[in-house]
Amino acid sequence: MGNAEVQSLHVHPVKAFRGTSPREAVVEPWGLAGDRRWTLIDHGGKVVTQREHPRLALAAAEPLAGGGLRLSAPGRAPLTVEVPPPVATVPASVFGTKVEAVPATAAAHEWCSAYLGIEVRLVHMDDPAHRRPVEPEYALPGETVSFADGYPLLVTTVASLDALNSLIAAGPHAHEGPLPMNRFRPNVVVAGTEAWAEDGWRRISVGEVVFRAPKPSARCVVTTTDQDTAARGREPLYTLARHRRVDAKLLFGKNLVPVSRGTIRVGDPVRVLE
DSSP: OOSOEEEEEOBOSBTTSBOBOOSEEEEETTEETTTTOEEEEETTSBEEOTTTOGGGGGOEEEEOGGGOEEEEETTEEEEEEOOOOTTOOEEEEETTEEEEEEEOOHHHHHHHHHHHTSOEEEEEOSOTTTSOBOOGGGOOTTOBOOSSSSSSEEEEEHHHHHHHHHHHHTSTTGGGOSOOGGGGOOSEEEESSOTTGGGGOSEEEETTEEEEOOSEEEOOGGGGBOTTTOOBOSTTHHHHHHHSEETTEEEEEEEEEESSOEEEETTOBEEEOO
């Protein structure tokens, strides 16, 4: 694969919120440390995402020592949220899967509700080792995941984004491109590969940490949301539907499950093991 390496790392402490781009990140069995350990749920317990509320792209969550958060959003004074004690849990529904989570403070619920204009609660996954299994069809026994869509990490490549942007530029919605990588909300961005090389990865190492790559990532309407303005367009789904459709799914990026623990860093070499 040549000199493939990590170009950037991304951690999203609250699912659907803007994240951070650290120079290094600890890999835990259920994902990067601090990634998507928090989420919003509606009055019925269903997870709230950018699918229904694109304005979440403009809300930011900065991780604090100890797992807490500093929330900020347009028109709202920042709010610090501590990790709630795990004294009682409430059910959260993540794409139909029931997960127990610990509610944050009333102040956190009010802050998030006021920003979105609907009643929501902010909840925390206290025990990711036992709360939610990886998608069973592709999981090994005991593998778990945070509030990420289905897998602990998502990897994307610069070359594939460049190839996709070239296809968009040749299509009817060229004015929407080129798209930035944040449309895809990855955890690890890799430079130095061929376009679509990740399709064939089954097992890779990033620095000293080994990952399984069980399946490609099927993309949704969130990718059409400008992460800086919350405006929606047609791309990249229009172009993915014409060039990257497999079994009615539109593919970009690869899901990863950690096989070992460790710390990964920007600049780490990425190697294909199988």
